[in-house]
Amino acid sequence: MGQEILKLSGISKTFPGVKALDGIDFSLNAGEIHCICGENGAGKSTLIKIVSGAYQPDAGGEVQFEGAPVTLTPLSAMDLGIQTIYQEHTIFGPLSVTENIFVGMEIADKGFMKFAEMKRRTQEVLDFLNSSIDPDELAENLSSGEQKIIEFAKALVFERKVIILDEPTASFSMTEIDNLLGIVKKIAERGIGIIYISHHLDEVFRIADRITILRDGKLINCCDAGDITEPELVRQMVGRDASAFYNREHFPPGEIVLEVEKLTGNGVYDIDFNVRRGEILGFAGMVGSGRSELMTLLFGGAPKIKGSVKVFGKEIDIKNPQTAIRHKMAYITEDRQHTGLFLIHTIARNTIIANLLVSSGSFYAPKREERIGAEYIEKLGTKAENAEVLVGNLSGGNQQKVVLAKWFNTEGEIFIFDEPTRGIDVGAKQEIYQLMTDLLRDNKAIIMVSSDMPEVISMSDRIMVMKDGRIVGEVSGDGVTEENVLEYSIGGKKI
């Protein structure tokens, strides 16, 4: 193993209301593949953003690069030779492979580009990677696996010292994954340090030299890959303080109100589940596992390919959200600012907007709008002077309450909550949980998508776990534990 390139000690990062990282130590050696493991929200992304210079750590921590203390900014990280390869491609389709590699860093002489030189160096690196990609090919003609290789080539051409890979294999086929892991190992052999983040534990065990485990922003363990087993790794990733859990009242489940069979479309396949009155059906899984896509499909926001949806025992074809709303469904979307709220309109207007469809008549008096707005402010405890306040001026928790008011006002029976407490502070979170519990008491049914593990565990009666657009497991009763959910969602447990 080579010498230490990067060393982080005592790194913390605080966002308003959240401590994303808490006194983390981390180091990377030349030629080492160091994997970071943790659940959604464990602090992995924050950590790599600090290494790439996108975030500045809180005062008190120290970053050393090749033994010297440094302050990392996106520019200085680049200068030092740290390159991040993100999940999404940063490829310019209409440019050739060579041009993509050298874009912004062209080799030129007196303002004239030296194309031959650039092409030669590209070819050299591609040969090293055993890749048959033609340097003159346009990037848009390459597969996504090949595009990833271009990004590696770029890092090699400029002789980077540290490469950060964030979920590099998302949406890759099996052979592409094999190929990519081989390339990663090859690059490491050249003495480059690699920070590798993946939800796929099998990949981690195939390539990692060392593994760092984060949970809730804290460093749980850092050990050589040979010193830990997969079950032990999972055990360390989960397991939180009891205070992170919410203790809600449970109700005896009633009749089935929604029944989905073999539902396919919008990137999800063969989905089967049902929901009863008085229960919360949780949907867990990693980010990108298709949970939100399923909910959008269910609500008529995307075309269905096949399958059936029965609402209150009757099969209906939900072509658009109007049909869904008329059948008493309500959809609290993941991104309230973009798909839930009208930020430039008042609380009152936001409250009545979905009700327009289900209430009778063609007119809606402004007085009535104001009265109903005020009524729901009172009911949900929204903190606002009056119903004429613009929603854009509310805090996250209060904005979420306005979204709830909008749907409560349609008298829905089946509520879909997608990430109900994302970006909401602790106090407002509890209030949202209480409101959800109140819905159950009123005999409504709830489907909840959540990436917040304590939330999904403590709120759900049953949990469906999704992976790659399919349901891969169901847990209920005593089986609702973090270990079970996590094992299904990372594919460790086979059904």
Place this chain on the structure above:
Amino acid sequence: MSDTAERLGQKKFQFHWNANMNVLLILVVYIIIITIVQAVSITPGKFPTMISVSNLVNVLSQVSAPGIMAMGMALIMIAGGIDLSVGMLTSFVVLYAAKSFRDFGLSLPMALLTAVLFAVAFEAGMGFVISRINVEPFIITLGGMICFRGVALLVTHSQEVSMNNAMDPLKNTVIVGVKDQANLAVNVPPYIFLFLGITVVMWIVMRFSKYGRRIYAVGANRQAAYLAGINVKNVIFSTYIINGALVAVAALCLLSRVNTAIITVGQNLEIDVIASAVLGGVALSGGKGNIWGVFLGAILLGMIGNGMNMLRINAEWQYVTKGLIIIGAVSAAAIVAEVQSKRQLKAKQEASALESALNSAGEA
């Protein structure tokens, strides 16, 4: 009546919201300045014609046609679109109506009716493309504008057509022989009432109907509107159809005024129409604006030219001033909004800081 109560509530709300106050303020200040200058230096000793009843009514009749069009434009813009073609569509309607009445042998009602139907059909065509194929309305209506110009010229072989005063009933004054303080005859053409009537109807639609709320919602956040059960495509489509009818009505008012149809009738009219809507507080980004604001915006725009005529300022300077007033008014409104939202944001941050402090105290 509960209507009265609603209107009272409405007034309170409007005042609180304060969106139309900017335009009204600019309008009043402008009138006062012109009146003073006129009374002091242009025609000293005489009653300033700027604020004479005949002049004010005159301005109202001048802005009737662009004002009606501004109502349609407001509808489209609040829903998040724009229509650059209204000027040339006006020219088409005017030329087609005159030509079909005089040369194609249609009766006057049939000529006018078919003119309206054509305008609605053209706008519906553009609206269909915009709402279904999701292309920028700017581009589509720019294409429409060029097309309509061509169609208008084709219909008349690029010639002008006289109506032979057949539409005079729409412009002849409804009161005769009334003189005002400045001893000028007051002329009240009937189409003024058309303008006022359309304004009131539009106000009711935008403020009291579900349809109006859907338009605002689509303009403010299309995705959220869709998920809230609004048929976004049809709402957008409908705004263009309504606009087509309004443009046609406005064009016929213009035709009655000018009597002779020529291509220049509608030329650059879209500029004044969009300017009126924007002056009235309609945002290009959609979701914002109200009908009385647009009404005031149209009047303000008409007043600017009229006032400078009173001061005998030449046309070149009138353009410069008009442009500057539009830039100034819209910038001022933006600054006011910016300051307000900063103030509210600060209050919000303080509130949430307090909130989290309380929460953490509670946990401890």
